[in-house]
Amino acid sequence: MSTSDPHTLSRDEVYDILSNARRRFVIYYLRDRGEPVKLGELSDRVAAWENDVPVEELTDQQVKRVYVSLYQTHIPKLEDTGIVEYDADTGVVRLTSQVSDLDAYLPDEDEGSIPWQGIYLTLAVVGLAVYGVATAAQGAIPQSVLNAVGLLVFVSFGAVVIAQYLYERRNR
Structure with a gap:
């Protein structure tokens, strides 16, 4: 001692x-x-x-x-x-x-951390809203616009996944 x-x-x-x-x-x-x-x-x-x-x-x-x-x-x-x-x-x-x-x-554990779950939740809500609008307005919105918006949501999820991976790897 x-x-x-x-x-x-x-x-x-x-x-x-x-x-x-x-x-x-x-x-x-x-x-x-x-x-x-x-x-x-x-x-x-x-x-x-x-x-x-x-x-x-x-x-x-x-x-x-x-x-x-x-x-x-x-x-x-x-x-x-x-x-x-x-x-x-x-x-x-x-x-x-x-x-x-x-x-x-010593820094706080949470200080400077990115709220990844909030980003994912926002993307999911936006994607769901887009799906809801597309379903409600069938025929009023051209299919090419709906496809582009769907692709944008998909690419956004992919970009956030890659960003989180790189962030976590850098801070490990």
């Missing part, structure tokens, strides 16, 4: 903590779980994230490399700053209330 006195982290300390992707992921994962986690499980999750594979597909070498790094470097650094507590007897890592010092430096 950490023997350092709790204190407010300086900006330099926060930047140093957050400068490493593994430490950021550890903090994210512990927050997401909301409960203490064994170092082995944490190593599995970090290795899976880094290698972009499910935990079940990890090699022993991939997990070992992350475990050693977390055990020797990252967990002690997080413990020294008071962000986590590590119980060497049980191998359990838990966040402390000190983690709230990082909140001002």
Whole structure:
């Protein structure tokens, strides 16, 4: 367990903590779980994230490399700053209330995200409205116009799907 006195982290300390992707992921994962986690499980999750594979597909070498790094470097650094507590007897890592010092430096999860479901819903409603108008005005609107509008709705869905895929891939 950490023997350092709790204190407010300086900006330099926060930047140093957050400068490493593994430490950021550890903090994210512990927050997401909301409960203490064994170092082995944490190593599995970090290795899976880094290698972009499910935990079940990890090699022993991939997990070992992350475990050693977390055990020797990252967990002690997080413990020294008071962000986590590590119980060497049980191998359990838990966040402390000190983690709230990082909140001002971490973006909100939803901040800057695109409301994809709203875009899809809007396209669906517009498509349904066009279908309703076409059905109600059979014969009054030339078939070529209806075909063009239908194609436009279809292409719009495709464009949004591609945009979401590229956005998600870039932000992964």
